[in-house]
Amino acid sequence: MPVTPATSRAAVPSFGISFDSVERRFGSFVALRGISLQILSGEFVALLGANGAGKTTLLRIAALLASPTRGKVRFTAGQGSGDCSSIAEAKKLTGMVGHSTLLYDELTAAENLTLFAQLYGLDGISVRVANSLQSCGLGSRAASLVRTFSRGMRQRLAIARALLHQPRLFLLDEPAAGLDRQGLVWLGETLEALRKDGCTVLMSTHARNESLDLAARAVVLDGGMVKQDSGSGGDPRPVLAALRADT
């Protein structure tokens, strides 16, 4: 069962994100070299590329976890017509699944979700947490410490945590890592529900992930630059097919 919001957030408009000549350096290493990319509200974008291409760095900048060394990032409402009112507003509506689970091992699954529900100022927390755990298949393990979970269970909980506040911009960094067959199906259903709900999705993944078929746009990074972009409204399938043939 996909993670479905207790109350649909379709009424809350999604927002896009615009990278304008974004460069990011780590000492002398240049991770991103002048990336310019406009992701429209409601777009489902697959971010592809080899290890070290800059996908994670770009996602961290989008999540406001890192600042660009040069260039600008803007959160755009609607079809790029205006900016989000504030960083706090953007944070409220952004969710991220990262390389790490972003969960406390010594808290239970329910405690982890409750903590973040409180920090996002959500209402009806106990019902929301119970529904979320049920949706990701961990309802029976609500009271178990996260450290007792398998990698796949942690990843499911990490995804549920990131979706708890019903984000309108959802960032995923290799979300299929550790998921078994059943977990991958659940992830696909969850992403499909988000796409239908009009949520903007930016997902970094490899070419064999089946969730890629949901993508309306494919962007390939190489050496910190955009190598290929099927563009908004374009057909991502040739890009994806070429990558699949390569791997």
Place this chain on the structure above:
Amino acid sequence: MSTARAAAILLAKELRLEFRTRELLSATIVFAMVIVVLFSFAFDPTAAESRRYGPGLLWISFLFAGSLMLNPSFAREQANDTLDALRMAPISPFAILSAKMLANFIFMSLVELVLVPVFGVLYNVSLAGVAGRLILVLALGTIGLTVTGTVFSAISSHARMRELLLPLLLLPILTPLLIGAVEATASLLLDRPELDRTWVALLAGFDIVFLTASWLLCDYLIEE
């Protein structure tokens, strides 16, 4: 969400994590106790010597224990990058920092609650008559120690040799606090105890300066 509300939520999380694992608190109490006992064996002080040197030994024990306890404060957020999750939440960075400071203050106060009576017994110092004033000095000193220590824990958490770096950064900065706390405590152990307001003012000033600095710099302290 207000900073106070977010800090309260995060403080509850810090307390729950620590009281569930008890790894930090129990290790710190044992460590501090060992220092006080070793000092007692090493110097075997008379009652007069205890009144003279005891406050220094007590506060050095607190400082060593604090530098041990404060180190994991931010470092343990790195296990699953949970600090990233907190930074992504729509809360003030000062809420994250102040929750850590409050938690460390509570933990350090618990360490002192155990250690001070042991110190009184081992060093043959009567503290009953000055308990209220001693609590004031301990509270002011502990605020300074935990505020400064939490800030430096945030700074050193990304460093490779953070276990070594924190005491190296922290202990010199705490020198004025150590002097003030030792002198204020010593004034309470005299034959006619009287709280020295100068040293209390120094402690309060230290706390205000570092608390204000941490509030002003919290964005930089919490960021990547």
